Amino acid sequence: MPSDVMPSLATVPDFLAYFALAIVFTAVFVFVYLWITPHREIALIRDNKPAAAISFGGAFLGFVLPLSSAIAHSVSLPDCAIWGAIALVVQLLVFFATKLVLLDLPQRIARDERAPAILVAVLSIGVGILDAACMTW
Secondary structure (H helix, E strand, O other), X not given: OOOOOHHHXXXXXXXXXXHHHHHHHHHHHHHHHHHHOOOOHHHHHHOOOHHHHHHHHHHHHHHHHHHHHHHHHOOOHHHHHHHHHHHHHHHHHHHHHHHHHOOOHHHHXXXXXXXXXXXXXXXXXXXXXXXXXXXXX
């Protein structure tokens, strides 16, 4: 095996550890987000309601963007976990803030109204980008 490959292979355990942490945090985010939202996104998506897919997809991207920044900029797994938890809380706050602006948000998404779903997605992704940028210190 060429000698320049060995340093790359030496970091595979670190890759696996960070990737496993990312999968766990992503699963926790999905579970918590689906639990806190009053509308049933997965059921709505299965019923071919694009509004649910748009809002959930935006929230998902809004979370994984700062999570990826946390992975890229953290100094250790615990450091990454702290910033991943912060990213999770920030995304939940985005949903609650949007729900304060649009009081009937869950019902509108359940009725497959796309404008509020797009607003949730855009705000989630936008805040996720800002959150990710703030993690670059």
